[in-house]
Amino acid sequence: PRHATALAFDMGASSGRAYVGELAREADGTRRLKVAEMHRFENEAVRVGMHLHWDILRLLQEIKRGIRKTFQTGYAPRTVGIDTWGVDFGLIDEGGELLGNPYHYRDSQTEGLIEELSERFGADALFASSGLQFMPFNTIYQLYAMSRAGSAKLAAAKTLLLTPDLLTYLLTGVPACEFTMATTTQLFDPRTRSWNAELMRELGIPETMFLDPVAPGTRIGTLSDEVLEELRIPPVEAVAVGSHDTASAIAAVPAGDEPFAYLVCGTWSLLGTELNEPVLKPETLALSFSNEGGVGGTYQLLKNIMGLWILQECKREWDDSGIPIGYPELVGLAEAAEPLRSLIDPDDARFYGPSDMTSKIRAFCRETGQPEPRDQGEFARCILESLALRYRQALEQAESLTGRTFAGLHMVGGGIQNKLLCRLSAGAIGRPVFAGPAEASAIGNLLLQFVAQGEIAGLPEARRLVSDSFQVDTFEPADGEAWVAAYTRFKALCPGA
Numbered sequence: 001p002r003h004a005t006a007l008a009f010d011m012g013a014s015s016g017r018a019y020v021g022e023l024a025r026e027a028d029g030t031r032r033l034k035v036a037e038m039h040r041f042e043n044e045a046v047r048v049g050m051h052l053h054w055d056i057l058r059l060l061q062e063i064k065r066g067i068r069k070t071f072q073t074g075y076a077p078r079t080v081g082i083d084t085w086g087v088d089f090g091l092i093d094e095g096g097e098l099l100g101n102p103y104h105y106r107d108s109q110t111e112g113l114i115e116e117l118s119e120r121f122g123a124d125a126l127f128a129s130s131g132l133q134f135m136p137f138n139t140i141y142q143l144y145a146m147s148r149a150g151s152a153k154l155a156a157a158k159t160l161l162l163t164p165d166l167l168t169y170l171l172t173g174v175p176a177c178e179f180t181m182a183t184t185t186q187l188f189d190p191r192t193r194s195w196n197a198e199l200m201r202e203l204g205i206p207e208t209m210f211l212d213p214v215a216p217g218t219r220i221g222t223l224s225d226e227v228l229e230e231l232r233i234p235p236v237e238a239v240a241v242g243s244h245d246t247a248s249a250i251a252a253v254p255a256g257d258e259p260f261a262y263l264v265c266g267t268w269s270l271l272g273t274e275l276n277e278p279v280l281k282p283e284t285l286a287l288s289f290s291n292e293g294g295v296g297g298t299y300q301l302l303k304n305i306m307g308l309w310i311l312q313e314c315k316r317e318w319d320d321s322g323i324p325i326g327y328p329e330l331v332g333l334a335e336a337a338e339p340l341r342s343l344i345d346p347d348d349a350r351f352y353g354p355s356d357m358t359s360k361i362r363a364f365c366r367e368t369g370q371p372e373p374r375d376q377g378e379f380a381r382c383i384l385e386s387l388a389l390r391y392r393q394a395l396e397q398a399e400s401l402t403g404r405t406f407a408g409l410h411m412v413g414g415g416i417q418n419k420l421l422c423r424l425s426a427g428a429i430g431r432p433v434f435a436g437p438a439e440a441s442a443i444g445n446l447l448l449q450f451v452a453q454g455e456i457a458g459l460p461e462a463r464r465l466v467s468d469s470f471q472v473d474t475f476e477p478a479d480g481e482a483w484v485a486a487y488t489r490f491k492a493l494c495p496g497a
């Protein structure tokens with residue numbers, strides 16, 4: 001029998017992956033989703049002068065390579081979907097061409113702009129107009145930085161395309177704007193479910209650049225003739241999935257009907273819960289939670305936590321300085337290191353930018369009267385335990401904002417391959433952790449393509465399919481007293497918002 005087949009590109013800040021997915025019916029009648037990795041490639045920030053950029057054409061090239069490999073392997077996907085990190089964008093000129101290289105969200109052009117705009121518009125009002133946690137990388141600050149600097153690119157721009165929409169455009173020639181990505185800009189008003197044109201005018205951001213968002217699961221168009229010819233493949237249709245990787249990952253959380261808490265674990269850690277409406281009260285802002293659009297008409301109340309970025313940067317430092325180390329080895333050393341020796345606030349602003357991560361951690365410990373980590377194992381242990389305690393804090397805050405109580409925490413995303421992190425998280429939150437699947441973003445991406453193909457009706461059915469198809473590991477909490485004591489120490493170091 002022919003299986004419904006789709007191809008997902010999941011682009012993270014450090015790597016991109018292509019997964020083919022097939023919907024197959026087993027002998028017992030159950031439908032299962034089978035996924036296979038087709039291609040994997042690195043993604044890196046490129047510094048040019050003062051600015052940090054994405055190498056967008058390289059990403060396009062790798063996507064084409066992934067499509068070609070998939071067909072060469074014998075699969076014939078009917079659709080392709082792309083999800084990426086949030087907020088970043090490319091600008092398209094009158095002639096339909098891309099204007100320069102998109103900025104990387106860690107570029108420093110937005111420094112100080114959170115404070116400036118909060119003062120100008122009032123933090124609560126600004127927050128209520130988008131529901132988003134003020135993060136320095138939000139599209140609004142990037143565009144305001146460009147407008148203030150008199151950017152020639154901005155002046156020449158006709159259309160703004162967020163990264164997944166941009167990549168889809170480069171493959172199809174069809175410009176579009178997908179809803180979940182639109183909600184990461186801080187320029188989309190969830191109260192009216194439309195762009196905030198007034199705010200754009202105030203900031204010198206041309207409102208005409210923005211297209212009306214389409215819902216996840218919308219078919220955008222067939223890959224262009226040039227692309228089909230270059231790759232020597234039959235027509236394939238591009239679908240706008242839950243194009244924000246976080247939205248895709250949450251769509252693939254194998255939860256049932258009860259309210260649940262999730263943690264999407266990658267470069268960032270996103271901890272939250274799914275709702276039907278945004279929570280726009282000042283308490284949400286005070287606790288630094290966001291309301292981001294999700295698939296299937298949901299709103300996601302979640303907090304951005306600095307995440308494994310801190311460990312990735314330490315590893316990069318060690319790799320560059322001639323003491324390279326792999327993750328399994330690093331986690332092994334952390335496992336053997338003394339528990340709860342020193343703790344950091346992972347969301348201290350100093351940890352946001354690249355480079356010098358180990359000195360920044362040492363400085364934090366010194367300033368807070370704690371012993372400094374001395375070796376790779378101690379650094380890794382300190383980072384992982386601090387993240388786990390931050391998860392507890394965020395979980396409790398999500399409960400206080402919603403009045404819900406959560407029996408456990410669903411962890412998905414590449415970070416769960418780090419079993420020590422799952423175990424420490426269960427300990428720190430004092431509740432079980434349900435870990436899996438690790439490829440949640442790619443799976444969620446595939447699920448929305450199957451919605452577009454008419455194979456899946458909606459989110460509940462999609463999640464049932466994930467439960468039936470992928471393994472979930474349970475981690476039970478342990479060492480309760482030690483964690484309670486550590487949490488008291490942690491709260492004294494970490495203000496909470």
Ligand code: LFR
Binds near residue numbers: 246270
């Ligand atoms: C995770 C993520 C987060 C977003 C951050 C920057 O990959 O998409 O949701 O806040 O990257 O875009």
